[in-house]
Amino acid sequence: MNRFQLNYANYSIVVNSVFNLSSRKNRKGGVGLAPQRHRASQLSAIGLGKSFGNFEALRSLDLTIAAGEFLTLLGPSGSGKTTFLMALAGFLKPSRGRLEEDGVDITDRPADKRNFGMVFQGYALFPHLSVTDNVAFPLKVRKVPAAEIKKRVGDMIERVGLSAHAHKRPAQLSGGQQQRVALARALVFEPGVLLLDEPFSALDKNLREGLQAEMKRVHRETGTTFVFVTHDQSEALALSDRIAIFNHGQLMQAAEPRAIYTRPDNRFVAEFLGRINLLPLEGCSAIDGRATGRLGEATLSAPTGAAALAGRQSLLAVRPEHLRIGAAGADDNSVAGVIADKIFNGAEMSLQVALATGQRLLLSVPDNSAAAALAVGAETKVCWPVESGFILHDDRNA
Numbered sequence: 491m492n493r494f495q496l497n498y499a500n501y502s503i504v505v506n507s508v509f510n511l512s513s514r515k516n517r518k519g520g521v522g523l524a525p526q527r528h529r530a531s532q533l534s535a536i537g538l539g540k541s542f543g544n545f546e547a548l549r550s551l552d553l554t555i556a557a558g559e560f561l562t563l564l565g566p567s568g569s570g571k572t573t574f575l576m577a578l579a580g581f582l583k584p585s586r587g588r589l590e591e592d593g594v595d596i597t598d599r600p601a602d603k604r605n606f607g608m609v610f611q612g613y614a615l616f617p618h619l620s621v622t623d624n625v626a627f628p629l630k631v632r633k634v635p636a637a638e639i640k641k642r643v644g645d646m647i648e649r650v651g652l653s654a655h656a657h658k659r660p661a662q663l664s665g666g667q668q669q670r671v672a673l674a675r676a677l678v679f680e681p682g683v684l685l686l687d688e689p690f691s692a693l694d695k696n697l698r699e700g701l702q703a704e705m706k707r708v709h710r711e712t713g714t715t716f717v718f719v720t721h722d723q724s725e726a727l728a729l730s731d732r733i734a735i736f737n738h739g740q741l742m743q744a745a746e747p748r749a750i751y752t753r754p755d756n757r758f759v760a761e762f763l764g765r766i767n768l769l770p771l772e773g774c775s776a777i778d779g780r781a782t783g784r785l786g787e788a789t790l791s792a793p794t795g796a797a798a799l800a801g802r803q804s805l806l807a808v809r810p811e812h813l814r815i816g817a818a819g820a821d822d823n824s825v826a827g828v829i830a831d832k833i834f835n836g837a838e839m840s841l842q843v844a845l846a847t848g849q850r851l852l853l854s855v856p857d858n859s860a861a862a863a864l865a866v867g868a869e870t871k872v873c874w875p876v877e878s879g880f881i882l883h884d885d886r887n888a
């Protein structure tokens with residue numbers, strides 16, 4: 491975020507852009523009490539790309555963000571999340587492709603003409619203004635009548651749980667409270683879209699969790715389209731309607747949290763989100779939506795899903811929580827191995843089981859289970875329901 495971090499020299503420019511000062515008046519038709527739900531925009535990126543010299547920070551990206559959706563951008567450092575967000579905001583001009591808001595081309599519309607709110611990490615509040623005056627700022631410069639400002643600011647401050655602190659200045663607030671002020675200030679003018687770039691990354695875990703819940707509630711209440719950048723997988727899984735996973739400037743998959751976790755499209759997504767076992771299958775063939783192949787002595791199956799078997803190495807993917815120690819049931823896969831390692835994680839025990847073929851399987855089992863009591867070196871069988879696995883291709887070098 492450093493490149494975009496704000497300083498006072500360019501602050502007024504950014505403030506103008508962020509608060510959309512020169513744009514339309516209240517889209518709801520002006521004066522009146524603030525509605526609970528805001529008007530939300532749909533955004534579409536069509537073949538959107540951004541290069542810095544020869545470096546492609548964003549490769550032709552196609553993604554539609556539905557009106558009112560909570561979309562999270564997740565990916566490793568340098569994968570293009572902030573670049574995409576800044577292109578949405580209008581702070582970066584795309585090198586290729588276009589952007590549409592509700593079907594209208596906004597690719598060349600400057601940031602200050604887009605009706606988007608923004609919350610950044612360390613996004614400076616006006617230090618000399620109270621919470622109330624900070625939140626009122628975007629409405630004052632839009633010349634919203636004083637009575638309406640009072641009502642809307644009061645509502646928004648209450649919505650973020652800061653009524654008792656309304657008179658304080660930013661320096662008298664905690665980091666979490668300051669971010670709530672930033673959230674209130676970015677939403678008070680009812681933007682069609684709210685863009686958030688790692689707003690909680692400087693905060694400790696407990697504060698983060700409190701703010702996540704708060705943000706989710708504010709999203710539900712306002713109905714605004716949220717586009718949220720984070721590094722934090724659990725934050726992404728907990729908050730999002732959909733998660734878009736980036737790698738090397740490419741959109742790897744965009745799907746609901748459960749779908750992206752249980753049925754990732756590719757190896758990158760499978761390994762990036764949570765922990766996963768990947769077993770190479772030999773002589774793989776598919777019948778009736780089920781692939782079957784060999785791993786050493788064992789014959790293993792999994793639903794093929796969308797994966798076609800032709801060509802590349804097929805991998806059987808299965809999450810650690812689906813594996814168990816013991817005898818196989820009727821529709822289970824089973825492999826033999828030796829307990830190689832045990833790690834106590836609090837609520838659960840992580841076991842590593844070494845297979846004769848050289849792979850290691852990772853399992854998580856309840857700490858009070860018989861499996862958790864097995865000694866390192868013990869021979870055992872690991873099994874899992876065929877339906878809990880899935881097939882991926884080895885696309886690591888693709």
Ligand SMILES: Nc1ncnc2c1ncn2[C@@H]1O[C@H](COP(=O)(O)OP(=O)(O)OP(=O)(O)O)[C@@H](O)[C@H]1O
Nearest residue numbers: 491493542547565566567568569570571572573574
């Ligand atoms: N102005 C610029 N000039 C040159 N390269 C840039 C510029 N802005 C971004 N990049 C490069 O583009 C790539 C994507 O950067 P971006 O900030 O979008 O990644 P990110 O996914 O947001 O990373 P992080 O999670 O670390 O913030 C990086 O390799 C970065 O170095």
